Amino acid sequence: MSDVVIASGKGGTGKTTLSTNLATLLAEEDPVVLVDLDVEEPNSGLFINGTEIAREIKYKMIPRWESDACTLCGLCQQVCNFHSIIKLGKEIMVFPQLCHSCFACSELCPTNCLPMVPMRMGQTTHFKLGNLVFVESRLDIGQEQAVPLIAQTKECVKKKYSSIGFKIYDAPPGTSCPVIEAAKDADFIILVTEPTPFGLNDLRLAVETMRELSKPIGIVINRHGIGNDEVDAYCAVENIPVLARLPNDRRAAQLYSRGERIYTQLPEFKKELEKVALHIRSLSEGGRQ
Amino acid sequence: MKEIVVISGKGGTGKTSITASFSILGTKDLVAVDCDVDAADMHILLKPDLGESQDFYSGEVASIDQTKCIACDKCAKVCRFNAIDREGVRYSVNTLNCEGCGYCARVCPVGAITNISQKVGVWYMSNTRGGFSMVHAKLGIGADNSGKLVAHVKNQAKALARRQGKKYVLVDGSPGIGCPVVSSLSGANYVVLVTEPTVSGIHDLKRVYELVKNFKIHAGCIVNKADINPEITEQIIVYLRAEGIDLLARLPYEENFTKAMVAGQTIVEFDNGMLKKNLTDTWQRVCRIVDEQQGES
Known part of the structure; x- marks a missing residue:
């Protein structure tokens, strides 16, 4: 069993390229689940043309004010650390976008006037393509919190696909709460970067974040050959393995632009991708022993 | 004082390189803000002196x-x-x-x-070699509340622009559609969307523009790397027309974006050809559109 999370500090470095190509390559031999956790801008599905097998609406719980027995004591406003419930004159107003679903206002209300009710935040769709199961979660526009949807998606995948050995998660970019939620239960993290000053700056932040989580990491350098050698130098100094160097190639950019698989058409790319696949297989075997 | 926010939905489209170029072009008229606090990169091009700094608690x-x-x-x-x-x-x-x-x-x-x-982080009020001020921040590792830090640095920049009597606040926005980008957008007078003609570029552009529409902010779009896929570039242009979004520029796939970055410069300092001319025209056009708008931020 191995849960591999593919992340990056900087956006647009090739997380989705690596996730989709790697998952399909692994699926040529073994069952694989690919999960798109970049719920704000899910892109993996543009590269995987599977058949839809299931779809679920995802909800988060928010309080709903029932005025009948309310004494307007204001305790709900006092206990909410997120300012998502306020007393305004003779009314209690709820701001669902700010609510973290902690249930404090609801359960501490002395007159039970704030029952928790589900509110739609997005949806999760499951697809199948040969050996590959692809799960995509998509946050509704206007929803501000990605974390609850990421958490629910992980839970759903864990339950539904426990028998599948390889799980690849395409994480959101950055270093803040959505990435932590996506990465905190991983067995191994792959950080994708590009060999440029922006790539290196954001890679450093991503490495610090994953070290904070005490996760083993490997680096994949995308668009290798553009920019400079400082990412390689940094990885050597920090003693982080570089798993592969995907070549900088205009043809790869063009294939990506059309939503096509790259490794099936660019042998140089495939050769590097196979190194990543090999590493993941070795992790998985290590885990079984 | 008007607020111009540059966002992209998808990462890696050239948003920060373009925003930094705009800041050098508009130098005497603006305060620049890096609201991509998760992965702040604009300082790499603008190299601000780290001026006044303050811790941010949230x-x-x-x-x-x-x-x-x-x-x-x-x-x-x-x-x-x-x-x-x-x-x-x-x-x-x-x-x-x-x-x-x-x-x-x-x-x-x-x-x-x-x-x-x-x-959750530290924010800075700094000076750049362009002579303008820049407000930027470094988010702590794994920190929550990046939306609040974004709102905070933006408010600081607006106050500074008012004190200095500047015409514009130029914002390098956050990716995605969640709380940091909502904070980046709130209060904006004009949004510049930077996209690329890829299946994911157009997909993310449409999603983030749905959010911009909720705020009722007028927007323009720069299609970067336009020649990588002319067919999708056409699809983007049709979409922009249908939505009433200004087509600001079509830029070619250019390794000078990366070369300028390696040299620690903005594109308009590094490149003296078409790219510089294109970006200069685009910035002037954005200024004209914003200047003609009614109302202040």
Whole structure:
């Protein structure tokens, strides 16, 4: 069993390229689940043309004010650390976008006037393509919190696909709460970067974040050959393995632009991708022993 | 004073390189802000002196005083975030899981739990070689509340622009459609969308523009790397027309974006050809559109 999370500090470095190509390559031999956790801008599905097998609406719980027995004591406003419930004159107003679903206002209300009710935040769709199961979660526009949807998606995948050995998660970019939620239960993290000053700056932040989580990491350098050698130098100094160097190639950019698989058409790319696949297989075997 | 926000939905489209170029072109008229606090990169091109800095606190994390805890389990029962760890009778807080809602502290019968305010980052008010001020921030590792930090740096920049009598606040926005980008957009007078003609570029452009529409902000779009896929570039242009978004520029796929970055320069300092001319025209056009708008930020 191995849960591999593919992340990056900087956006647009090739997380989705690596996730989709790697998952399909692994699926040529073994069952694989690919999960798109970049719920704000899910892109993996543009590269995987599977058949839809299931779809679920995802909800988060928010309080709903029932005025009948309310004494307007204001305790709900006092206990909410997120300012998502306020007393305004003779009314209690709820701001669902700010609510973290902690249930404090609801359960501490002395007159039970704030029952928790589900509110739609997005949806999760499951697809199948040969050996590959692809799960995509998509946050509704206007929803501000990605974390609850990421958490629910992980839970759903864990339950539904426990028998599948390889799980690849395409994480959101950055270093803040959505990435932590996506990465905190991983067995191994792959950080994708590009060999440029922006790539290196954001890679450093991503490495610090994953070290904070005490996760083993490997680096994949995308668009290798553009920019400079400082990412390689940094990885050597920090003693982080570089798993592969995907070549900088205009043809790869063009294939990506059309939503096509790259490794099936660019042998140089495939050769590097196979190194990543090999590493993941070795992790998985290590885990079984 | 008007606020111009540059966003992209998708990462890696050239947003920061373009924003930094605009700031050099508009130097005497603006204050620049990096609101991509998760992965702030604009300082690499603008190399600000790290001027005035301040810590930013937001949100809380629970902490259990072992000497007071009676292991009654009430905190663990109410916590919805699986943030109370138990080892026999020793209770502690898993700070990664804790959302800082404070529910546990309210139900603890012996007052053993306190909420500690979290330092989520540092923000700076700096000067750049262009002679303009820049407000930027560094988010702490794994920190929550990046939306609040975004709102904070933006407010600081607006106040500074007013004090300095500048015409524009130029914002390098955050990616995605969640709380940081909502904070980036709120109060904006004009949005510049930077996209690329890829299946994901157009997909993310449409999603983030749905959000921009909720704010009723007028927008323009730069199609970067336009020649990588002429067919999708055409699809983007049709979409822009249908939505009433200004087509600001079509830029070619250019390794000078990367070369300028390696040289620690903006594109308009590094490149003297078409790219510089294109970006200069685009910036002047954005200024004209914004200047003609009614109302202040």
